[in-house]
Each structure stands twice: as structure tokens, then as C-alpha cells.
Amino acid sequence: ETGVTQTPRHLVMGMTNKKSLKCEQHLGHNAMYWYKQSAKKPLELMFVYSLEERVENNSVPSRFSPECPNSSHLFLHLHTLQPEDSALYLCASSQGRQGGITGELFFGEGSRLTVL
Amino acid sequence: AQTVTQSQPEMSVQEAETVTLSCTYDTSESDYYLFWYKQPPSRQMILVIRQEAYKQQNATENRFSVNFQKAAKSFSLKISDSQLGDAAMYFCAYSRRGGTYKYIFGTGTRLKVLA
Numbered sequence: 001e002t003g004v005t006q007t008p009r010h011l012v013m014g015m016t017n018k019k020s021l022k023c024e025q026h027l028g029h030n031a032m033y034w035y036k037q038s039a040k041k042p043l044e045l046m047f048v049y050s051l052e053e054r055v056e057n058n059s060v061p062s063r064f065s066p067e068c069p070n071s072s073h074l075f076l077h078l079h080t081l082q083p084e085d086s087a088l089y090l091c092a093s094s095q096g097r098q099g100g101i102t103g104e105l106f107f108g109e110g111s112r113l114t115v116l
Numbered sequence: 117a118q119t120v121t122q123s124q125p126e127m128s129v130q131e132a133e134t135v136t137l138s139c140t141y142d143t144s145e146s147d148y149y150l151f152w153y154k155q156p157p158s159r160q161m162i163l164v165i166r167q168e169a170y171k172q173q174n175a176t177e178n179r180f181s182v183n184f185q186k187a188a189k190s191f192s193l194k195i196s197d198s199q200l201g202d203a204a205m206y207f208c209a210y211s212r213r214g215g216t217y218k219y220i221f222g223t224g225t226r227l228k229v230l231a
Contacts, residue, residue, distance in 0.1 A: 031217060040125075040223060042120070042222060042224075043207070043219075043221040045218065048217040050217065055216065055217055056216065056217055056218070090161065096217065103149070104149070104151055104163050105151075105163075105209075106163075107153075107160055107161040107162070109159065109160045
């Protein structure tokens with residue numbers, strides 16, 4: 001496996017369900033990100049973890065709960081979502097130094113979420 | 117606050133022709149990165165080209181080149197000899213070098229390549 005992999009690729013859930021999105025990076029990077037991509041909107045940064053510590057939390061509703069058990073894995077736990085949460089959720093990684101950005105993002109293929 | 121603007125929601129180009137996608141940004145910083153990303157339909161977003169603000173020379177990657185105008189805060193992408201595989205959404209992005217993990221993206225330009 002190379003790069004950044006996300007599972008599942010597609011997810012349909014009801015508003016009362018609990019599900020999780022998984023991301024794994026094989027690039028040896030030390031920062032991982034969750035972005036939300038909706039049509040005709042800029043990518044919205046949700047969370048950033050650097051060295052397994054959350055460094056950004058972009059005013060995301062508490063129904064989204066991230067988890068970063070180690071520098072290679074990132075999860076997004078979903079519960080009691082709303083239909084407007086339907087979107088493509090992108091995971092990304094980058095190599096950073098203490099204090100932030102040193103280069104580009106590498107993206108996974110995304111998880112397409114539909115909330116009924 | 118930093119912003120990135122892509123004013124062309126959609127562009128079309130004939131195969132083998134050249135097309136330029138526009139991007140402007142706003143920042144008060146002097147040291148930063150600019151990126152162009154490509155997202156084909158239902159496929160992974162990949163980096164096309166990257167420019168570091170302290171470098172005056174425009175970045176080039178094969179058929180892709182940029183016109184970086186730092187004073188004007190403009191960062192356009194030129195695609196030469198367009199191919200059908202170039203059809204995708206193209207996103208311009210900015211990040212402050214050493215900044216706190218924030219990459220700012222534009223809304224994207226959908227490029228159609230006509231055979």
C-alpha cells in the first residue's frame with residue numbers, strides 16, 4: 001500500500017447511526033488532516049493532528065469526533081449526523097516541523113458520505 | 117485573513133491547445149507556498165505544481181507551468197498541449213510557510229477538454 005488510503009469509499013447512514021471513517025498514510029508523514037468537500041465550496045478544514053496531537057479544530061460540530069491513535073492512522077467518528085453533512089470527506093497528510101507547514105498535502109481518494 | 121479566489125468556475129480547451137487557469141490570493145505574509153491540485157472525477161486529488169514565494173522563477177512540471185506574480189498576488193496555471201486526461205477540477209491553494217497547518221483552497225475550476 002502506498003500513499004493515503006481511506007475506507008470506506010462510500011457510506012450511507014441514517015441520522016441515528018454511528019459510523020467511522022478510517023484513514024491510513026504510508027508516507028511517514030507526521031501531520032494528518034480531515035477536510036470536508038461540498039459542491040461549489042472551498043475545501044473546509046475540519047481537524048489537523050500533528051504528532052498525534054490535535055492542533056486544529058475548525059469549529060466542527062461535536063457530532064464529528066476525530067481520533068488519531070498514531071501518526072499513520074486517523075479516524076473520524078460520526079454520530080447523529082444531519083442530511084447537510086452529506087459530502088466527500090478527504091483525509092490528507094503532510095510532513096511538517098514543529099510550528100507547521102513545510103510542504104504540500106497528500107490526499108486520499110475520499111469517503112463519500114450520504115446521510116438520509 | 118488569507119483568501120484564495122478562482123474566478124473561473126468552468127473552462128474548456130480543445131485537445132492539443134493551451135489553457136490558462138486563474139488564481140488570485142490575498143495575504144500579508146511574505147513567505148508562503150502556492151499549489152495547484154488536480155481532482156479528476158471520482159478520483160484522488162493530486163498535486164500538479166508547487167511554488168515557493170521566495171523563488172522568483174516560475175515553477176514548471178512538464179506541460180504544466182505557472183505564472184507567479186507576487187506583487188499582484190496572482191498565480192495562474194498554464195496547461196500546454198492539453199490532453200483528454202487533463203479534464204478535472206483544478207484547485208489553487210495557499211499555505212503560509214511554517215504556518216499552523218492551514219491550507220486555504222479556492223472553489224475550483226472545472227476544466228473540460230474537447231476532442
